[in-house]
Amino acid sequence: MGALRAVTELPNHPPPLEHLPQNFTISQKTFLNLLITKCTNSLENLEQAHALILKTGHIQDHYVAGSLLKCYANPYFGSLSTLLRVLEQVPEPNVFVWNSTIKGCVDLKDPFKAISMYYRMVFSGSRPNKFTYPQLFKACTVERALDEGLQIHSHVVKHGLNADGHIISAGIQMYASLGRLVEARNMLESIEESDVICCNAMIDGYMKFGDMKAATELFEVMEEKSVSSWNTMISGLCSNEMIVEATHYFNKMPEKDEVSWSAMIDGCNKAGCFKEAMEFFNQMQREGRRPSKFVLSSALASCANLGALDQGKWIHSYIKRNRIVLDAVLATSLVDMYAKCGRLDLAWDVFEKTKEREVFCWNAMIGGLAMHGRAEDAIELFLKMNVKPNDITFVALLNACAHAGFVHQGLKYFVTMKRTYLVEPGVEHYGCVVNLLGKAGYFNEAENLINSMPMKPNSAVWGALLGACRMHGNVELAEKVGEILLDLEGENSGRYTLLSNIYAKARKWDRAEEVRALMKERGVKTVAGRSMIDLKGVVHEFKAGDSSHPQMKDIHLKLEEMMQEIEAKGHQPDTSQVLFDISEEERETSLRYHSEKLAIAFGILNMEPGATIRVVKNLRVCEDCHSATKIISRVYAREIIVRDRVRYHHFRNGQCSCKDFW
């Protein structure tokens, strides 16, 4: 503000004439320019500076006007409408003013506007330069606008700018992201000297389309590789689930930076290797490297998926200890971690303290409540949202309704999401509603909905219906849906398991056996059930049939004892489904227990009396385990929290929070 007053007073207090520099107006302009670049901390200041610029006529100066435009492109309080209004105030914009406008449109998330501004620029006779095109290619990338991209490319060639690395790398990215790898490669070949960044962009493009061979070949022939080249390889390999190869590059690279660690840890997460991700995070600690917010956020995601509450808490305290700013993303990661580790209370603490809540943060909290079956709270929170909900929000909301059996509420939100909130329902929303209807036993309505979908129902939609058939023992429909599913997604072992279990429960043993035989015939491998439990910061993992855990003997003894105990208290073992989730080989060794029973026994064995046992399972719980766990919670006076693939089960005193509805 002081600076503003000073400049306002400037014209009234000119320095003595003999000291007036010849370019006084220039220096005033420079001062103005400095002022507006320092004014970006609030819209109010910026508007005052803007008024001053208009009043003094400096808007005619392209240098000043360009800087002003840049300020209005600020993502915090900039807005496209003011940006464009400022442009209209600039007489005969020059190339710099146009470039600032184009970049502003891209930064303010209206890339098509950027392209149309370019056309206006060309039409007005301003000649684009090498600074114009990178932003335009970026705009085409975001909008997936191939036609415009081709035209812009031809302009680049026409202006003789097709040797500029900045432009070419943006062009490569555009073509590659649109799957036009040949065009991207041609662009790369068109520059004479090899440019590291262009090569990296090309490698990234190959990786995104799964062409690891081409990516590796290019990487090998590169004369000079930057750290980013290695990083690009690592994240590309990880996104193609090639963790071993990525690790190889990670270990081989001559120097690692922040991004290398982040790419490796997040890459493991993306490939579903959460334990490996944690190991890299721990390795990073051992090597004394300070994790960036990217790494912390990825590590929190690993904790969330592993149910590693202690580790997650440690990261939270690390963040506090080191006074790392809890930005919107990091706060959301924390909310998600706490919710997924079964601590809604702690998730809520973080959520409540987060000032600038973006839609992601709301989604994490609403999704967390949904997972725990707390539909009323999820709906209440949804109604308090002060930002526009997005598609994910409605997935969370509809799931909340489905978990709690709120059919009418769910249907209401399904209708209003489009009408009131202008969010177009996608196939996943239809899946949620099919799940909602099916679980409540409205099979006709669910089928009608599937038939009326504007898009082709995917396997998740049919899977939701099959799940409902299991709950209600609807064998006829299961048969029909199963056939569709095994056709649509013949490689997914879970579908065979579910269908076979439905038959088994209806005592149709021959049909159950047929499904199993079909699976074997098609060579589909079962996904082994795995349960994880976090003990003092170390995640222990159990698989049915895997006796590698050092305490396995004690665990089995404990389990035998537990089973006798609960059978005496009325638990009737249901063996019809127990054995199918594990592979043939394991079944022959006659293992009686699903992984979560092993994990629970381990917990009872090792944790202090009364401590809550938290288990995370990769599949859904079976009925036998569910009813056994209920009784265990009563007999052993333990709270047991099991997170399955879809939701939470909070067992306490012989009851489960899902009210046996899952």
Place this chain on the structure above:
DNA sequence: CTAGGGTTAG
């Protein structure tokens, strides 16, 4: 005169 490119997070 100013400015532009690749790899990492919810």
